Structure formats: C-alpha cells, structure tokens
C-alpha cells in the first residue's frame with residue numbers, strides 16, 4: 001500500500017530503526033516464547049509509528065489498522081488528543097491524589113454529559129478489566145452477591161472479571177474464581193429471569209449490548225429492554241459493559257441507545273484512551289455509587305484517574321462529539337458491512353455469516369483454520385484485523401470512524417484478494433459469479 005497516514009505519523013520514536021531480529025529475540029527471552037512465535041508467524045514485523053488509520057513498521061511498510069481490539073475509533077494519535085496529552089505532560093502528568101485536580105473533574109463532567117441520563121457518577125481506572133472489577137465491588141457494596149453474565153461474554157481477565165468472562169480456556173488454570181457467578185445464554189431473557197428469581201434482590205447482571213470478543217453477536221431486538229425489566233422486577237442491578245461498544249463504535253454513542261435502556265452502571269474503556277493513553281471508567285447512578293462516593297479509599301488505585309489519562313479521556317470525548325464521530329461511524333459502518341457482505345458472498349462455502357452494527361463487524365468462517373489464513377493474507381496486503389477471543393471462527397473488524405473513501409477502497413481490494421487467495425488454497429473453485437463484479 002502506498003497511501004500514508006490520515007494525519008502525519010510523527011518522528012520515529014527510536015533514534016535508529018530497530019533491528020527486527022534482535023527485537024524478536026528479546027521478546028523470546030523476556031516477554032514470552034508464545035508471543036514471539038505468534039509475531040514470527042506474522043513475519044516478525046516491528047511497529048514503530050502510527051497516525052490515523054495507519055501503523056508504520058520498521059523498514060517503512062504501512063498497515064491499515066482495521067483491528068486494534070476496538071481501541072482506535074479516533075484512529076492512532078488523534079491530533080487533538082495528542083495536543084491535550086502533550087500539554088498535560090508538560091504541566092502535571094501524575095497527581096498527588098491529596099489535592100483537587102481539575103482535569104479529572106472536567107473529564108468526569110464530559111463523560112456524564114454524553115452518558116445515558118442519570119449515569120453521572122464516574123470512577124476512573126486504568127483498564128477495562130479494572131472497570132469490571134470496580135463494578136463487581138460496587139455491586140457487592142450494594143448487597144448484590146449473585147453475579148450473572150452471558151455465555152461467550154467478555155469482561156476482562158483479572159480474577160474477578162475473568163469469573164464473568166465465560167470461557168473455560170482462560171478460566172480453568174486460575175480456578176477457583178469468584179463464587180456466586182452464573183452464565184446464561186446471550187439473548188435468552190427467560191434463562192436470566194430464572195437465575196434472578198432464585199435469589200430476588202441479590203442479583204447483578206453484567207452484559208455487553210453486542211458481544212465483541214464473543215464473535216460480534218447481536219442480541220434479538222428488545223433483549224436489553226427485557227433484561228432491564230427483569231432486573232427491575234427482581235431487584236437486580238444492571239451493568240452494561242460498553243468497553244468495546246461505547247463511544248460511537250456501534251454508530252450510536254452507546255450500545256444501549258439502540259433501545260433507550262439506562263443501566264445502573266456502565267463500563268467504558270478502549271476508545272476513551274483517544275488511542276493515546278490507557279484509561280477506563282465505571283459510570284454509575286448516584287444511589288448505586290454511594291459506597292464509593294462516601295469513602296474514597298474503599299476502592300482506589302495509585303494511577304487511576306491520573307491527569308495524563310484524564311486529559312486523553314477529555315480530549316477523546318470532545319473529539320468524538322465535535323467531529324461527528326457517532327454519525328460517521330453509523331454511515332461508514334453501513335457502507336463497510338455492505339462491502340464486506342458483497343466480498344464474502346463470493347465464497348458462500350467458506351463464509352458462514354457476516355454480521356455487525358456500526359464499526360463492529362464480524363466475518364464468521366464455516367470451518368476451522370480459515371480465519372488465521374485470512375488474517376495472514378490481509379497482513380501481506382497491508383491490512384490489520386483481529387480474531388475474536390471467545391469465538392475461534394470469527395474475524396473482527398473495528399476500524400476508525402475517520403477513514404477516508406480511499407482507505408475504504410484499499411481495504412475492500414485487500415479483502416477481496418485475501419479471501420480469494422485463501423478460498424483457492426482451500427479448494428474452492430470459483431467465486432460466485434453474480435457478486436463478482
């Protein structure tokens with residue numbers, strides 16, 4: 001690919017181009033042989049710069065980033081976020097946590113302004129998993145001991161969050177996890193009701209509005225409304241995990257907006273970083289937040305809500321608002337979904353389904369092993385995508401909302417060629433002619 005970043009990548013972060021072989025060897029020696037093996041399979045590429053939708057590797061190769069695990073709704077190094085973080089870095093990056101600090105206050109206010117009504121209490125943390133942990137503790141502090149999440153749901157991998165992340169592969173080595181957690185099929189309100197009804201007044205339900213790592217699973221229409229109703233009737237708290245779906249990713253500010261549901265707590269992360277500094281948050285109704293609100297030491301963490309992270313969060317929320325990122329994600333998402341469907345329909349035997357909402361799009365392959373091949377073919381053609389942690393056959397696309405038409409076109413060309421290369425290698429003879437324009 002020849003096109004450059006949407007906005008210029010900055011100077012290389014290291015004085016001289018790194019020796020890629022040496023980097024791989026250091027990974028092997030110090031960061032894990034598994035990670036090194038994975039990197040080697042992807043060609044041992046070493047990334048050194050980024051800007052907009054582009055990541056630049058040592059040696060100058062450029063990659064269009066349609067992955068990023070859902071972080072880069074604003075692309076890499078959005079200029080307004082970088083400028084805000086740079087100012088903060090030069091002024092006051094970490095706080096004493098004794099005095100008041102204005103940027104955390106502004107970031108909390110900005111988040112509350114764009115959140116569903118009533119979610120005006122904000123607890124900043126450093127990662128999505130920490131947001132889940134904080135929500136679990138807040139639920140318990142509100143007397144709720146029965147946690148309920150969905151099969152294939154993903155809420156992070158710290159010990160408490162992992163209890164909610166219903167994947168035995170990640171859970172089993174660390175058992176026993178938290179007690180009192182139940183998993184119900186996603187989309188099945190009656191199963192959820194049955195669990196809550198067994199212990200009325202004791203439940204806390206944690207769900208994604210669309211399952212991301214579960215393989216881009218959209219719930220049946222009316223699901224969130226029915227879940228909220230069940231929670232109300234049976235005295236359960238509702239926590240909606242918007243870490244991947246929030247801040248415009250689904251073409252609405254929040255996934256819950258599709259049904260106008262207002263949860264008791266909402267988890268935010270990924271895009272809140274502005275693609276620059278890690279930060280996440282739990283938003284809560286005042287009544288539910290009371291235990292944390294009253295006692296600031298009940299749940300705290302040294303680096304949580306740092307001025308640097310909050311500068312990124314504040315600038316990110318403002319950029320999403322001021323640059324019409326939400327409607328842009330909706331329009332771009334509709335176009336991309338259409339294009340991805342068209343390309344995949346050429347190989348009906350290989351692709352089981354294409355589904356998505358906004359800029360969260362999944363391609364489910366019909367067989368095992370295809371996804372890895374497609375990922376490699378796309379990387380060869382300068383496009384980065386992700387697999388799904390809880391769905392081995394689902395390739396996930398989470399591009400920035402600020403893509404240009406030329407970038408959309410480049411992606412489409414690469415996808416067509418990658419699918420064709422894999423399909424032919426898999427023994428599929430011809431693309432379906434009707435869609436092959």
Ligand SMILES: Cc1ncc(COP(=O)(O)O)c(C=O)c1O
Pocket residue numbers: 069127128129130132154155156157208212213241242243244245269270
């Ligand atoms: C819905 C959801 N919740 C929680 C998490 C965990 O976030 P983190 O990786 O920042 O801990 C993720 C990460 O992919 C996620 O998609």
